[in-house]
Amino acid sequence: MTSFSDPSYSANNYLQFRPTYPTSFYNLLLDYHFQRGSYSKDEDQYVTNTPKLDKLLDLGCGPGEGSIPLLPHVNKKIVANDMSPVMLENVQQNYKLTVETYAINADLKFSFLGGSADNILQLLEEQERQDHETHSTDDVGDFDMVISAETVHWLKPTRFLDNISKLLKGDQLGTLAYFGYVDPVFVGFPEADAIYDEIVYESGMYLGPYWQMPGRARLRALYRELNDLLLKDDRFTDTIVEYYDPSGKIEDGCVTDKSELAKKMVIEKEMTIGDFLNYAKTFSAALKWAQANAGKGGVDDAFEVFEKKFADKLGWTLDTKVKVSWKTVYAFARKV
Numbered sequence: 001m002t003s004f005s006d007p008s009y010s011a012n013n014y015l016q017f018r019p020t021y022p023t024s025f026y027n028l029l030l031d032y033h034f035q036r037g038s039y040s041k042d043e044d045q046y047v048t049n050t051p052k053l054d055k056l057l058d059l060g061c062g063p064g065e066g067s068i069p070l071l072p073h074v075n076k077k078i079v080a081n082d083m084s085p086v087m088l089e090n091v092q093q094n095y096k097l098t099v100e101t102y103a104i105n106a107d108l109k110f111s112f113l114g115g116s117a118d119n120i121l122q123l124l125e126e127q128e129r130q131d132h133e134t135h136s137t138d139d140v141g142d143f144d145m146v147i148s149a150e151t152v153h154w155l156k157p158t159r160f161l162d163n164i165s166k167l168l169k170g171d172q173l174g175t176l177a178y179f180g181y182v183d184p185v186f187v188g189f190p191e192a193d194a195i196y197d198e199i200v201y202e203s204g205m206y207l208g209p210y211w212q213m214p215g216r217a218r219l220r221a222l223y224r225e226l227n228d229l230l231l232k233d234d235r236f237t238d239t240i241v242e243y244y245d246p247s248g249k250i251e252d253g254c255v256t257d258k259s260e261l262a263k264k265m266v267i268e269k270e271m272t273i274g275d276f277l278n279y280a281k282t283f284s285a286a287l288k289w290a291q292a293n294a295g296k297g298g299v300d301d302a303f304e305v306f307e308k309k310f311a312d313k314l315g316w317t318l319d320t321k322v323k324v325s326w327k328t329v330y331a332f333a334r335k336v
């Protein structure tokens with residue numbers, strides 16, 4: 001079980017302090033799906049004029065960050081899956097609020113599936129059974145798009161691709177899009193990156209030992225294992241994998257040519273150190289660290305140490321504003 005399924009995990013803090021995915025990324029995704037090379041990037045026009053997806057599935061939806069921006073682009077149905085009941089309750093409220101606030105298609109249907117995305121075929125079949133007296137298990141394979149945002153590292157890679165190949169429309173009409181971000185870089189402040197590495201990974205006293213493996217390692221590697229499987233998988237075509245690393249390691253996707261940047265998912269944020277620490281408190285390892293150390297005397301609070309090190313080494317306070325930029329990855333592929 002991940003910390004996200006723990007009843008004491010705050011889905012609200014997650015939504016408030018985690019970064020969101022940029023509009024430019026959704027434009028790339030919709031351009032890819034509808035096979036449009038140079039569609040107008042005027043956002044209002046985009047929402048009004050882009051053809052719509054009939055059915056979208058979001059695996060590991062959390063509070064809905066990944067799929068909420070796609071709501072205006074879906075005609076018929078969105079299926080949201082998460083194994084955490086806390087998250088599933090939260091996403092329902094967030095979808096409802098988005099539909100009301102932006103007056104989105106009132107006929108759009110939603111369904112919420114609790115359980116592991118590794119078992120998504122069974123979960124959908126079970127839902128079909130409940131929805132119809134007479135059911136057809138073939139009905140699960142008619143999604144225009146399946147997305148998974150910041151979640152595939154928790155799933156079994158081969159099984160994930162097997163499942164997706166059964167869920168998407170064929171004939172290159174169905175798109176798989178998974179994406180993620182990890183390890184924010186403090187732009188221009190390598191000393192701050194070193195403090196982050198120490199508290200979050202390297203020191204045995206803080207969050208380091210509390211990461212669940214192999215999930216965290218897969219995310220830190222920007223899903224390379226899964227990306228390589230996908231690139232070789234002949235059930236998919238037109239596969240694109242784009243890495244972005246703002247810390248400047250070229251082999252990891254650092255961009256030297258400005259025109260290349262337009263293809264990347266760039267997630268940057270100006271934030272106070274206070275909000276940065278609140279973001280770090282949403283890490284699954286942060287809850288596990290807190291649970292393991294609650295009430296123990298003589299243990300320094302990981303986040304107080306974080307704050308103190310920023311103050312001592314860089315003179316930063318909780319109100320100091322910094323620019324952070326995440327390492328990111330996305331993969332798009334069409335079902336043959």
Ligand SMILES: C[S@@+](CC[C@H](N)C(=O)[O-])C[C@H]1O[C@@H](n2cnc3c(N)ncnc32)[C@H](O)[C@@H]1O
Pocket residue numbers: 002004005018059060061062063064065066081082083084087115116117118148149150151154155
């Ligand atoms: C880091 S959050 C990502 C949430 C959201 N998609 C986003 O982009 O912010 C990971 C989510 O995956 C869910 N999760 C973890 N393992 C899962 C699994 N095997 N099946 C379904 N959901 C899972 C967690 O409960 C959590 O909500």
